[in-house]
Amino acid sequence: MKVAGFAGFSGAGKTTLVEQLIACLRGRGLRVSVIKHAHHRFDIDHPGKDSWRHRQAGANEVLLASDMRLALLREYDQPHEPDVHTLLAQLDARADWVLIEGFKDAPLPKIEVWRAPASGQAPRPVLYPHDPFVVAVATDAPAGLPQPPRQPVLDLNAPAQVADWLLAHGARFDYSKESP
Template sequence: MKVVAFAGYSGAGKTTLVEQLIPAFKALGLRVSVLKHAHHRFDVDHPGKDSWRHRQAGAFEVLVASDRRLALMREYEREHEPEVHHLLAELSPVVDWVLVEGFRHSDLPKVEVWRADTSHPVCYPDDPYVVAIATDDASRLPQPTGLALLDLNAPEAVRDWLLAQGSRFEYQSETYLG
């Protein structure tokens, strides 16, 4: 499986780009998973549903499965920042690509998503894991770079660049998990 992270500040367009890349990869017959970092408390369950009631009763994990989908919810006993490599280990190894949204400080190869009309700083000068920049206006980048520049508004071109560079995104979990 190949893994690439899309990193950048809120409002840069990470979610939109990932959302557009999924069908672009699927159009080529590739299977895609997404790993999303959530900064705030979130819930995928609803009060009153059986799985919500099981979690409220104190279950460490609740796995809900049907003939169409599976959802695993795990309650951490104390707050901690999830480690991206442990989360990747939870995903099915049969996927072709994992698109990771967020985890800006991880050691995964990253495409930085940056919009010219924001006041957010860029990460690429100080982050050796940034391999490309997806932007709406490369001429307005605050620092020159030799990194690949991708058009944020052309998801098929971003996909094609990722495919052409595929070997650099090959993920070996044993490298990270021992």
């Protein structure tokens, strides 16, 4: 399994790029999984549904399964930051690629997604100068980067080219919990 992180600040275009990369990689016959860092109390369940009622009744975990889909809902007793390695271990090991959106501090190879701030917005910070796990920068404004990156610069608006770059450098994304 190959694991590639996508990190950057809100509004940079991470979700759009990951969505496009899923289609590009699937179009090449690859199995793709995604881990997305979400904010606090997100929900995928709906009030009134059986699984929602089970959680409201106090179940710590509810596993939903059908002949086409599986979802596990787990409630934590105390808030804690999920460990990306624990999450990766829960995925189907048959995935060719796992794209991780968020988890910008995870010790995994990642592509930083950066857009120049709109007029009047504060400058957006960057990770690539000080994060040794940033292996490339995807941007639509390379001239606007606060400092020239030593990493390759990828065109944020060319997802097929980003997919080509991932595949060409696939060995650096081979996942092993022991050696990030």
